[in-house]
Amino acid sequence: MPDSSRGPLRLAVLADSDTRWKWGALTARRIAPESSVHGYLLRGRATPTARQLAETDTGVEEPEEITAINFLRRIGDLQENNAESAAKSRDNAADDAPYDALILACVGGTVQAMLHGLARAWHGAPRRTVVVSGYVGVVYEKLTDGLLLRHGADIVLANSAFDAARFREQFRGVRADTSAVTECALPFLAGQPYDAGAVERGDRPYRLVFAVQPSVPGTRKDRAYLLERAVEHARRHPEREVVLKLRSKPGEHTTHIEELPYQRLVERIKGGTPANFQLAYGNMGEVLDGTDLLVTVSSTAALESLHRGIPTAVLTDLGIREQHGNHYFLGSGCYASWDELDGGLVPTPDPGWLADQGLGRAPEEAFGPAHQRLATLLEQADVDEGLPPLDPYYTVRTAPGYLPGVLARHGLDVKGEPLVGFQGGPDPTTGMRGASKRLLRSTARGAYRAGVQRVAPLIRRWGQL
Template identity: 60%
Template sequence: MPASAKQTLRVAVLADSDTRWKWGSLTANRIAPPNSDISLDGYLLRGRATPTARQLKEVGVTADSLREVTAVEFLRAMEKESYDILVLSLVGGGVQAMLHGLARAWHGRGERPVVVTGYVGVVYEKLADGLLLRHGADLVLANSRQDADRFREVYDGVGADSSAVTEVALPFLGGDAYTGEHDRNDPYTVVFAVQPSVPDNRRDRDYLLDRAIQHARFHPNREVLLKLRSKPGEHTTHIEELPYQKLVQGKDLPANFSLVYGHMGEVLDRTDLLVTISSTAALESLHRRIPTVVLTDLGIREGLGNHHFVGSGCLASWEQLDAGYKPVPDAEWVARQGVAAEGSYETAFDAARERIAKLLAGGDMPALKPYYTPETAPGYLPGILARHHLGPDGTPLPGAPAADKEPGPVRQIVRRAARGAYRHGVQRVAPVIRRMGEL
């Protein structure tokens, strides 16, 4: 093949939510070796957080094919299809189940895809648990220098091979750098980027909502936007039992306060100050040099995730923002977080690209070998695999939901109704039962 000719690589992404589809599909495009194009097939793992058409459109990534599957259906597809790269963009338990299922499906095969996994954003909880559930992939991507160091320390500390850890950056960073210069027809815009699961109670969520509304009243010359992740009935990576669009009902809202959906990058295009509790939106904002605040109103606590930003220079309260406080991020902290605000973003994926290119050119691939096995974790692993209808050796269990063809119209209607009933139970019934139990 001439040096200038491009090769097309077949890439598959398995994701279980809208945010993980975003991370997985964008990562697939970022890590393709130089001088190659990709043909992208998307697989959406059926579950409570399977993204809707609106959520997929908001991500803005197109695939050559996209279909919803069960775990067993996906494994059967991997037995039949031939891919160069497979990105597992799932929760840790899902990654571990697929690694064992794929090890069984590819048993005795030298030709298999390069398997890649990682995290969709900031890793601030369950570090050891999540990492060991991802062990066994050919590349475990770390979104920053700090994460890469921590990941290797965990793997080395339990005697697991840490060579798969590969430093990259978040794949969805981008956009023009903030200069402070705006169209004079646009007001100064404050964006409060909320999270589905943090905080997790009505009192704290009401408090944050009221403070954002109060900020709009204190600064009538500013526009305050409440950036929402999903619409009622939709799920993202985390369950949102108390969506802000319901909490806001009945409140007296000033004219300069509004709710917005949409692609985060497009919202940041008009942002002068990004406010959040603890979100990857903060890293997107810092990458673009937009003034960014991580709130301390509810304390700096591991449960909120804002402890990750200790040392960032971004911690502040609504009280301080009302008084005109402007954050100044710590340059050294930012550099360790993979934000690449200094301009190194385009080279952040070079190590992953080079590693994948070597694996693709190296002939037969070794068998997948996760750290967890029936020998190392006999009381833990079987339960994780069983959630995906797999036995301890990765074999599909009898009666596992799978189909070799697309379900008919009636079955699709039943599936949608069942999922809707499940979401209603999670969002409406379960919170009521919990509150009654607290009486």
Template identity: 60%
Template sequence: MPPRTSNAADQAPVPASPPSALRVAVLADSDTRWKWGALTARRLTAPGAGSGEDGARPVEVSGLLLRGRATPTPRQLAEVGEVGVDAGRVREVTAVEFLHVVRDEGYDVVVLALVGGAVQAMLHGLAALRLPRRPVLVTGYVGVVYEKLADGLLLRHGADVVLANSRHDAERFRAVYEGVGADASAVTEAALPFLGGEPYRPEEGRDTVVFAAQPSVPASRADRTYLLRRLVEHARLHPDREVLLKLRSKPGEHTTHIEELPYQRLAERLPGGLPPNLRLVYGHMGEVLDRTDLLVTVSSTAALESLHRRIPTAVLSDLGVREALGNHHFVGSGLITSWDRLDDGHRPHPDEEWLSGQGVAADGAYATAYDTARARVTGLLAAGALPAVAPYYTPASAPGYLPGILARHHLAPDGHPLPGAVAPKEPGRVRGAVRETVRNAARGAYRHGVQRVAPVIRRMGEL
């Protein structure tokens, strides 16, 4: 009998290899930017990202914190809330160490959740690596963009995706880039990644007013004391109302902006102290909003979170409507009012046309807010080798500005590490452990100096 020949029908199907994981790194320099960056990474790499029509790739997100004066503490990381990254596995790095990590670990996507100057430094540092296959570079803003629009945007130019949190921002961003002859194709409309929560529903017997404080707005002691005093007076006028002062950080901690006059310290000096129905609270903003019936602020991004959930929201005009305060962003919103009116029971109603341009997606469109950005990232991942990073600022176009920005992160004008800035390889476990202990002690001393001692010296100089 002749041997039986095999054919395709007789052969068992060969199982397909599982898709490789999509590797994403988030580099952040403060607690709020960490929250923005981690949640943005998750929204951009939802099932299907980078996989075309062949199915979803698993996603691995690595967390990296850029060492500096605002590097978040473990408590701040824990209070950010659920972002899909284990806070215990987040690493702290310098700019040069970050470049080593990207070179050695081979990420597909890097989210730069940093202040503008740090974004520019990382873009030039990554360009200098000349990787054969570089990652897709994503950046953006953590909230309302109310100052340094051109400066901040041009420092972010060179990323593959510059996220805008609203249609309003996307139009402004493109206008800036096009106005200086820069490529504006990276600007991509999305929304704030941390909007969410249940729509507002009043509860019988609950009456809670929350003042969302900001670390640097307003800046002066007189203005901050005024706001605190009015909050106290509001609580005393309405003894049956729960009044909460929502704080971003505890004394000695820094967030995205430096807080040299913490409300906690000002409250300690108030004659008569705080009324029993007024409390200072920390924690995740979403959890506070779950029990809020009126949110009051000067210009905090918390207003957008509140509006997204249709919670009554007020933006104060007591200190003026000024660019320095950021409340000018809310002109046309219908939300600007004063403590006097709030004391009398006024509740502002937002202008629907203004809302539609601000990315708060209170109309239910939030579910699709990241579709365009996700498609752009997927397309870039599928394109193969990407072109070299090309920021607007170069040593030729900004020779009096760029070198100083890069030097702050120990990079030369060409993006390479300055002499002595390259992190040496650890010479063994024991010596490596000793070196890390010494580094941790130095970091602690540095933070104590910039977060505790320096503000005291500055205040003493103002006396």
């Protein structure tokens, strides 16, 4: 655990979607339970609504919406102000860092940009903040790309022993430092263990939950097929409740773009849906409380379900394919098709696979290495030499044709400084002008999402005529 003599730690979380906000805020609570947490939410296409934020159920105050450039300015200003206050009080500047730890709960490119921007903001500072990054769920694609974009953080969290071994192997493969890789678990693996006797006791009907994903599968045909099979399962088993667990409402976005919302497809089911079929939103943990069989293609919800001991099925109907992410579950014992589920199959997970994924462990055990890593870094930050400067693998020397574009998308040049002319001015937060700009941003997001969900698919269909 971090040194209790320091008092409550000051943590910040920078997130770019509702799911990453949930991961970041809950991770902060896991690695420093008594900490104060300040949240920042990057403004962009995936900026969540108030409803989506409320459903994350993090127990942390709603995050402040901000741009990447203004976030870096804020961090720089806080660093400078704290240093001035420490100097005036003749303190030893041990508290000049604005936060003890900063969790970057963002996509890889954003993490890389923030690492370079923060390195510039903290240049020459006697003490800097510990930087943490990681993944919100199953890492089934772009492993090398995503990891190298996160390299440079002081702590790169791996959600299992399996992931930790893969991460270290990737870093060693490019002769990069592996010391930041730290094993933990997904912070939202919690909840009551599965009560297998609830249905037999008559406490509730048997409930199958189909946890859908915004972008997997990606085609209308495949999504319609999975939906129709779920509806057909409800018709075949009228004694069961069949729940379609949705991530967002039409017009809302999450980590991935959803061009074809299941809600729209449900409206087109021939003959309508049976009475025992329903849609559900809300916190996944609450939905799992009454679930007897969790069905998905590759959602992280499968790990939440397996952690509780709930029977879980990973669908094979559309094949076991890298593009669907269900190849991650090889060896799990959870594969099944809708035909098999219709026939009564209940998959039995492999104990060895579960152990390798770190499922079933208590949070205190799972986050022990992260506690210790953070404590060690905070102790190092307090000594004379402090923490070394942030040192990402990607530099203008190692990736001169790649890094500039990654940084430019966030308004930074290769030195981590704001690009001349980049639109990243002060954030309006009060007054009529501020309200007008917030309304304009909200309207623009709605128009963009409508274009993605309605216009773009229509144009693609026209192109296929």
